[in-house]
Amino acid sequence: MLLSQSLKDLFYPPLCLSCKQWLIKGESDLCFACLSQLPETRYPIDIQNPVAQILWGRIPLKYACSFLMFNALNKTHDILHNIKYKGNKELAKFLGQHFATIYLKQLKLLEIDEIVPIPLHPRKKRMRGFNQAEYFAQGMAEALQCICNTKRLKRTKFTATQTKKSRAERWENVREIFTCSAPELTSKNILLVDDVITTGATIESAAKALLLKNPKSIGVITLAFAND
Ligand SMILES: [Zn+2]
Structure with a gap:
């Protein structure tokens, strides 16, 4: 040192x-106690797991996966609260790196060309100060040594929070709210990244905007999976 x-x-x-x-010798970023309490889904990155099943028949995906299981009482709840309301960007970024390191072999085989975090509306980003999905995506991009493109998608509508809405209302709320900046994505394997997947409405909407530009493939990874 x-x-x-x-x-x-x-x-x-x-x-x-x-x-x-305080961290002790051998620990960095997260202490061993916190690391051991991470409620990992341990799903393989494929098209069969419960996260991928949410999106079956809605968008053509190569794979989908979430790192952590979310419920109101577990460690993921603390972590998301810490990131979102206490501005703990480093934690979001660390979890991206940690996830990508655990799944490095599988992720490398997917030959990802570009990681695209789902954007916030500029007004919401200003209010919150940052986009947590972006930091999780950047952590992954660093570990995988690939591009994280925060400009690829734009959110054109400011939408109300999704949490108290029914499935149908959620879809209506986010339909056609994204536009994609690229003229064509034909040669690219895109990894779409978000913080949490619940009904998959936001992810479906963002993926549809990318699909208009004919990417080679799209996969989805989220920090957390809220199985409601
Ligand atoms: Zn700790």
């Missing part, structure tokens, strides 16, 4: 990105 790093650690000891406890 560099002397400057040791001095920095002495005055500002590194803290766990999730629980904020």
